[in-house]
Amino acid sequence: MCGIAAWLGPGAYASVYEILVGEQHRGHDAAGVAFPAGGEVRVVGGSGYVWQALPSPRESPGPLARAGVVIGHVRYSTSGGYSGYQPVKSSRGLVTVAFNGTIHNYVEAAGEVLGSRGYAWDAQALADIIEHFYLEEGSLADAVREASRVLRGAYSLVALTPRGELVAARDPLGVRPLAYAYEPGVLLAVASETGPLAGLGLEWRELGAAGYLHCHADGGRPECYAGSLPGAGEPRPCAFEYIYFLRPDSVFEGVVAHEARKRMGALLAGIDGEEVDVAVPVPDSGRSAAIGYAEARGVPFDEALYRNRFTGRAFISSPGVRREVLRSKFTVIPSALQGKSVAVIDDSIVRGDTSRHIVKLLRRAGAWRVHFRSASPPILFPCFYGVDIPSRSELIARRLGVEGVAKFIGADSLLYNTVENLVRAIGRPVCLGCFTGAYPHDLDLDLLEGRFSLGRR
Ligand code: SF4
Incomplete structure (x- = not known):
């Protein structure tokens, strides 16, 4: 399942840490954070719970404590083996991504866009595909928009560049939740669920299916612009979120x-x-x-x-x-x-x-x-x-x-x-796919069972 987080504004690391603890129920295989420093994005993380994988905000090293923008992730593994953590850097280091969901056509999408079908983890393919379009388009929002044309599956994501440009987006069918709180010029907070944002006393909103926010923080003052990914259909939020995954206090598509x-x-x-x-x-x-x-x-x-x-x-x-x-x-x-x-x-x-x-x-x-x-x-x-x-x-x-x-x-x-x-x-x-077999996309179950079981049992 996974949980994602982002914060743009003062106290970014301590706030992302707190959001990740608030979504620990969405995954405890691993945790990680990423932040821009010295012209690159640095990634810190490891296996286990947030408190095991990440430095305590009270004792965190200088660049992380000073970062004005941080993205984070708690991992529940559904692809690519049980080791490893997100956020994931693209091959050239231009884009760093954390996402919640599974991109079931990542092999085909990487083949089409990057000319390589050798990917074994959807998160790495996602980062490299967005980077490919970032190089073409020059804007992170345009890159995510173009990537969404080839990606199939569920993805709520946060993406970051070394310049501190940030995008938070939800896939066109809105299978996974994503929420945010935004005070122009003051802060942007992003979380997989509304509960952790409410816990911080923030006035949250849900990001709609196919919605995205594109944010910069010139001079440390966040400015965000909203947009839509192409291909939006009737939203298909995951029924299993309501049954099991969400915190009881979280709201998903307006339903507690x-x-x-x-x-x-x-x-x-x-x-x-x-x-x-x-x-x-x-x-x-x-x-x-x-x-x-x-x-x-x-x-x-x-x-x-x-x-x-x-x-x-x-x-x-x-x-x-x-x-x-x-x-x-x-x-x-x-x-x-x-x-x-x-x-x-x-x-x-x-x-x-x-x-x-x-x-x-x-x-x-x-x-x-x-x-x-x-x-x-x-x-x-x-x-x-x-x-x-x-x-x-x-x-x-x-x-x-x-x-x-x-x-x-x-x-x-x-x-x-x-x-x-x-x-x-x-x-x-x-979405009722796991109960009825009627998924939001046409799926080749034999092919996908082979792909996503590999090295995981
Ligand atoms: S309802 Fe079932 S098939 Fe659909 S996204 Fe949720 S767990 Fe997956």
Whole structure:
């Protein structure tokens, strides 16, 4: 998934650091920042959480602390292996880019524009393609506009030149979110979500699908101009952002994530005929849906699972780390469960490992019946728009069907939400590719599964 950030104005590094911490839930494989210094853009970063990968703003070295413009990134890897970090410098160093999403045609686009199909990471291809057009056009905004004509996929991006020229842009279909706060002559702040900007006390706005901001900071006073990328269609924001990725306080295309999740839970309750005594969330991303479910069914909501927040999110961890995260992540509060018929509500079931582990924990702690409920419909297709679901073979609902999944996770019953309920809960047209196979673009799934699975399992 990834999170991106930018700040133009005083205190740029400390502010970008804070935004990145505020979007740490979008990725913790790696973090990085980039800033202009001495006629070039310097990149600093490494593996792990923001606090592991980046110098503390209190102790950061001179040029970084003094920078008037900084861009940043937290990485959740969906392409190019699990090592490496963004922002990424172009081959000649003229453009540095951080982006959120996946460009699924990066091999073909690099072949068409650069004459090379040898790229193994979409981020590097993106930086080099923008640089190619920057050399032709002389303006970073024009370069991003031209690049968007050949790129297919999802990308919200920030791009920076050694002169401190900055562009923030969202792809023509607006699959990934992007928000900003702008006070002319004072500051520009950019974040993947509205929540981190609200946390800084800023008056944020969402950047619309296909929108971009082109900014300079002559004399340290930011001036931005807005424009549109070509090829805008009906926006297709990712449904999985509403289900799982967004912070509950974030707003995406005008919809508050927490409210959308509560509606998912309420609509799920409407199709659930099972007798239950209590509704229990899988923390944290199942909580909002469980509140909506409990309210709609008129049963108590209770916390029976404690999630250790310092172990990270299992779904966005690399496969080697995922099992480790899972083991140390949950403990049970048995008092909420003894002898009860429990509805346990999670946001989704992708691979089934977390659900299976949780059902086992609840039974061991004394639950009489465990009814597993998924706020999202079954995930049956891969994603090539920025979520790490690269192959059909790892999707448990596709392999086993509903009854098979219930058996695998050990639940007394299993109920998924419907696609219709999901769309009603969000209340606007969204991308539903991983649920229905209807993607915003025509995709060759066999080709893309090979491309995006390479070296990642
Ligand atoms: S395919 Fe699924 S996860 Fe990917 S962008 Fe579409 S809704 Fe989101």
